[in-house]
Amino acid sequence: MALTTSNILIGSRALDQDELNGTLNFLVDSLSPQMQEAVRQQLTLSRGSYVPLSRAKPLLKRLKDMTESIAQMQRLVFTYRGSSGDDQQPQVHHAQPVAIFFETYYFYVAMLSEEHGGYWLYRLDRIVEILAQLPGEKLDYAKRFSLQEHRNYTYLLDTGELTQIRFLYRNYPQTALYHFPGSRIIKQNADGSCVIEAYVKTDGAMLWLLSQGAGLRVLSPVSLVRRVRDALAAARDQYDD
Incomplete structure (x- = not known):
């Protein structure tokens, strides 16, 4: 399981080098010394050929913060840098996060967004700074973003x-x-x-x-x-x- 998860993580290219190393070490820490050595040997080529995304940013703390905001039903005020030519300067957004998931190199946060008038997918690495964490609301489950449909x-x-x-x-x-x-x-x-x-x-x-x-x-x-x-x-x- 540790070897499988490690290879998937390396293939994702999502983390910077430091966070990748820390996460891989965490995955094998609970194994016996013999198994730790076996996994590390098996991962030698994969780790040595790891190519993170260009300008990869630390994500683990932001993942933790966003997960806590979802659990506490918080509404966030944050700056966000979009992908279009008009969004090179971070823009202020107001939204309540409801789900985090990983897909094709990136972590996404589904949020009920004031700026977009409904649910919108924000890339986690493009969230520049969380300016405020405010009380949110209990959202109607039937009308919430459906990860299954996505x-x-x-x-x-x-x-x-x-x-x-x-x-x-x-x-x-x-x-x-x-x-x-x-x-x-x-x-x-x-x-x-x-x-x-x-x-x-x-x-x-x-x-x-x-x-x-x-x-x-x-x-x-x-x-x-x-x-x-x-x-x-x-x-x-x-x-x-």
Whole structure:
């Protein structure tokens, strides 16, 4: 278990070098001296090749603080640096955190945000400073952010309309099924291709659909067919003489 967890942590690239070393040591501290030595030997190559994200920041204390704020139902005032060109200077936000999770290199905090008028995902490493911790409110569980729905319908971006899509897939089918939980093959063709149906948030799904090139053709809905076609045409036009 220690070896499995350690390899997953190293593969995440989420922590800076110091926090990675401290966490890996923590994972083996409860083992016998013989097992500690065995795990450390097994991790020699993985630890030596660790490549943290560029400009990785310490996260452990912020994770602890955010977890306590959720448990105490606090509303936070904090500065946040977004990803767009207009957000290079930290902006003040007011939001109540409800869930923390890890996904594709980053920790995210789902918060009920005043600035966004509803639930929004904030990247933990982009929270610059917590300015105030205020009493929050007991939120209606039925209307709270659903991590299960996020996992089922989101690929990289949790934006866009929730839509049923169908696409013809010519590559290994399981690849598509892995990326869209709950998707299913509804038709198997004689040439080895198949038709897959999935429910997705369209903005994130676009990133994956476009990455498959000629191995994929969107069939429905028509609005998504047009969107993919226009994006591919714009990409092609960049290479015209």
